[in-house]
Amino acid sequence: MAKKKKSKKKSILITAITIGVLIVVWLVTPGDAAFKQVNTWQRMTSPGALSAAHASLENNCAACHTPVTGAEAANCIACHANDKSLLQNQATSFHANVGSCKECHLEHQGRDQRTLEMDHVALAELGLRQLKSNDPDSESERVRQSFAVLMKHMPDAALPHSRVVREELLLNCTTCHETEDPHVGYFGDNCATCHATNRWNIPEYIHPPAASLDCVQCHKAPPSHYMPMFMSMCAKMLGKSPKSVSQCYVCHMITGWNDMKGAAWHKKSMSHIPSR
Amino acid sequence: MKEREKTVATGLVVLMLILWIGFLFHRSPRFAGSPWGGILGVTGAMLMLVPLAYLVVKRIKWLKKAITNYVPMRTLLAWHIYAGIIGPILVLLHSGHKFESLLGIALTAMTIIAVISGFVGRYMMSQFSQGIREKKAMLTELQAAYQRASVELAQQPAQAKTIRSLSGFLVRPIASFLLTEDADGKTALGPRTVIQISESIADVEYAIKTHETFKQWFNKWLKLHIVISFILYILLALHVWTAIYFGLRWFDTQPQDIPLQRALAASPLPALPVPPTSTIVASAPNEKASSEATEEFSRYFGDFFTRHWRAPVTIHGVQTIVFDYTALAAETKQNDSDYSKALGALTRVEPTTFEGDDQEKAFWINLYNFGAMKLAAENYPVDSITSPKVSEAGDPWGKKMIQLGDAAYSLSQIEKEILVPKFGDPRIVFAVSCAAVSCPDRPQYIFAPKTLNTQLDDLIAAFLTNPKKGMRLDRENKVLTLSWIFKADKHLFGEDGDIIDFVARYVPDETARWLKENRTALRLEFFEHDWTLNDIAQAEGQASPPSENPAPESTPGRGLYPQSKAVIPANAGNQ
Known part of the structure; x- marks a missing residue:
């Protein structure tokens, strides 16, 4: 019994000494010591370094995080609102009313990472959310309902291929990607037939056979082919004599526009054509 | 009962360690904040609180009395053990192997250390007690044998003399090598056997001493386990608090209806610190x-x-x-x-x-x-x-x-x-x-x-x-005078005809046609x-x-x- 009492005394003594030492350390160190700053302690909870562009905010959690609600769009917009080149560019102008950031812009991924991870499904969902209205008779709510019905009842067979999900079909690709359509509208606006959001080419699309002669159904010749010298010189340089510009197959092969029959990848003879 | 519990607990602890080491091969930074990650985290944390309940019940007398009426203390301990291992397994899964923040790393480390300290205390310590018991029994046997041998030796002065000659400080360690096999066969205990017995006794005594030292250390395990666990609970509380404070992602499906203009009006532009460009340049590859x-x-x-x-x-x-x-x-x-x-x-x-x-x-x-x-x-x-x-x-x-x-x-x-x-x-x-x-x-x-x-x-x-x-073209005399460069770097163009072909690409069509027609007749000058x-x-x-x-x-x-x-x-x- 006496031993137990003694050990209890000992532990109280140890606790008292520890607390005493801590108090002394606190009093002796200067007021601006690192461990007295809230930032130092906050930083210990940081789940990864911020991207280089946001590095200056590393010590200022409150710049983006509103207590309890987290990283709010309003905090991003506070700085990024007057990005005119972003809002005036057709491809990125959707940012003006998308109203949310973190679905696609992830932070704390490391200093050398970009904060962009495009998520088309998130974009579609954001659009649906914005259509939501408390008034069931409003135009936007009716549109939303029709989309919801469409998504719910669309059979799998209606999807062009398995790389596309239903939400993505709600998006209109040309709203953002019109300027980068290399087919200049020739292939219509149903991009999902041949493309997916996470990759450009898809193996599901198979080009018509090499023997096909209807290239012009989809392909358009560049302006240079309509110049007088084209028929007289360029085509002859290859040793070919197409009857008209629409006979693409006389010179070109389906592997690529600059894979020419009989000329292989003859760089020099094509040197006036900028390489892609 | 205890054997089965031990096997299961060992298996679970090994599983936990394997899960932890998984960070070498797999990382899923976004998992912890996802709905499933959240469910794992919350469940794991709840389970990790069960051992704390055991501690409380055990220390508070009236509570212990009230509860043991329904559940024996032994069952409570089993709950403590299982919850104390399964909880950490769930939170390790919850982490998605993202060990980035200091708090997260410390929390994971303390979780693992707490589990291991509990495991060692519960199962290894009893191993030591068992070991000491066995060794003590062995020591008693050896001592009896030694007694018998010394009595016998006292009756055979010749052999006692042999041993005495080997009792010097330097000779003793190699004594058993110097003595031949006890040859006479009549007495079972020759000098060699006696020496071997005495050496064995020394070995076992030493082993017991070591084991007891270990046992003393491990007697303090309970205190250590409690201290570690308390640190763990403090870190856990901090983790939960920061997760809530900096914003949970689970409930994040409500629309944030912030058209730009309104957001702008709501939050004036804060003064941003300008990032020091020098550091950015210095860190560039x-x-x-x-x-x-x-x-x-x-x-x-x-x-x-x-x-x-x-x-x-x-x-x-x-x-x-x-x-x-x-x-x-x-x-x-x-x-x-x-x-x-x-x-x-x-x-x-x-x-x-x-x-x-x-x-x-x-x-x-x-x-x-x-x-x-x-x-x-x-x-x-x-x-x-x-x-x-x-x-x-x-x-x-x-x-x-x-x-x-x-x-x-x-x-x-x-x-x-x-x-x-x-x-x-x-x-x-x-x-x-x-x-x-x-x-x-x-x-x-x-x-x-x-x-x-x-x-x-x-x-x-x-x-x-x-x-x-x-270039100067004299059509009458069919002389094409070209820059000296065509002469100096002729090897790049080839024959005269190739030079003309090259030139023809850059001149008006009419000239080009004329050049081609007179390709062979033309004389080149520079x-x-x-x-x-x-x-x-x-x-x-x-x-x-x-x-x-x-x-x-x-x-x-x-x-x-x-x-x-x-x-x-x-x-x-x-x-």
Whole structure:
């Protein structure tokens, strides 16, 4: 019994000494010591370094995080609102009313990472959310309902291929990607037939056979082919004599526009054509 | 019962350790905040609180009494053990192996240490007690044997004597080697056996002592386990608090209806700290620094090239664009001039990092032209870069005078060892300027990767319109007089016929047709090369514009030549 009492005394003594030492350390160190700053302690909870562009905010959690609600769009917009080149560019102008950031812009991924991870499904969902209205008779709510019905009842067979999900079909690709359509509208606006959001080419699309002669159904010749010298010189340089510009197959092969029959990848003879 | 519990607990602890080590192979940074990650985390944390309940029940007497009426203490301990291992397994899954923040790392470490401390205390300690019990029994047996032996030995003085002789300090350790096998067979216990018994006793006593020391240490395990667990609970509380404070992602599906204008009105722009650019540059990798230096060179060289470029004048009867070498030479002597900055940028260029062929080609061509101008400007006033003032050996092109990174290059190295062999493009020899009157006229801008192809074609087309140094066609006598360059670099073009084919690509259609028709009959001649420096000071008469006027404005790309407007013939397209 006496031993137990003694050990209890000992532990109280140890606790008292520890607390005493801590108090002394606190009093002796200067007021601006690192461990007295809230930032130092906050930083210990940081789940990864911020991207280089946001590095200056590393010590200022409150710049983006509103207590309890987290990283709010309003905090991003506070700085990024007057990005005119972003809002005036057709491809990125959707940012003006998308109203949310973190679905696609992830932070704390490391200093050398970009904060962009495009998520088309998130974009579609954001659009649906914005259509939501408390008034069931409003135009936007009716549109939303029709989309919801469409998504719910669309059979799998209606999807062009398995790389596309239903939400993505709600998006209109040309709203953002019109300027980068290399087919200049020739292939219509149903991009999902041949493309997916996470990759450009898809193996599901198979080009018509090499023997096909209807290239012009989809392909358009560049302006240079309509110049007088084209028929007289360029085509002859290859040793070919197409009857008209629409006979693409006389010179070109389906592997690529600059894979020419009989000329292989003859760089020099094509040197006036900028390489892609 | 206890055996089964031990097996299960060991299996679970091993599973937990394997799960933790998984971070070497797998990381899923976004999992912890996802709905499933959240469910795992919350469940794991709840389970981790069960051991705390056990502690409380065990310490508070009236609670213990009340509860043990329904559940025996032993069952509570089993709950403590299972919950105390399964909880950590769930939170390790919850972590998604993202060990980034100090708090997260500390929390994971304390979780694992707490589990291991509990496991060791519960199962290893009993192992030690068991071990000590067994060894003590063995010791008793050995001591009995020793007693018997010593009694027997006392009756055999001869053998006792043998042993006594081996009791010295040094002999004792090797005594059993010195003694032969107990040969007489009558008595079971010879001197050798006695020695062996005494050694065994010493060994077992030592082992018991060690085990007891360990046991004493592990007696403190319970205190250690409790201290570790308390630290763990504090860290856990901090973790939960920060997760809530900085925003949970689970409930984040509500629309945030913030049209831009309203958000702007709600939150005024905060003053942002300006990131120190110096640190960003310092942390940039070498390759980036090099490509930045390449761009910097192009910018400064481009500026000073365009600034000193002057429209065509006549020198020795030949029309040529010129440079204001007087101003240029003055610039070489200033430290903060574009010239010096271009030179400085070059020392940071790593000539292996280019983005594509065109960029590389343009860089080396510009570098050559910069070098040629450098030769003349640094030794100015000179009449020609072939002057002995530039190079006493008469070989200015072999002079290593451009420092790129840590290697020095000469002009002929750039042209003959890099540009021509690498790109095999005969147009290059027209683009590299020999800073002389007879060289092709350069546009007012330096070569840029994107427009390089057009620039090169334009340069040659314009050059061939100059009847004094580019091309002169005498149709009557069928003599084609071409620039000396075609002769000097003939190996790049091939036979005379190939030269004509090359020329035909750059001349008006009508001329081209005539050239082709008379391809075999044509005789090739070459202009005398005038090495006089294309310096505005060399100009004859008043053909030169006043040198203090800036160069005429023009757009980059096509149509750079004031006198070349007739070069691209109007009838090129309507044949």
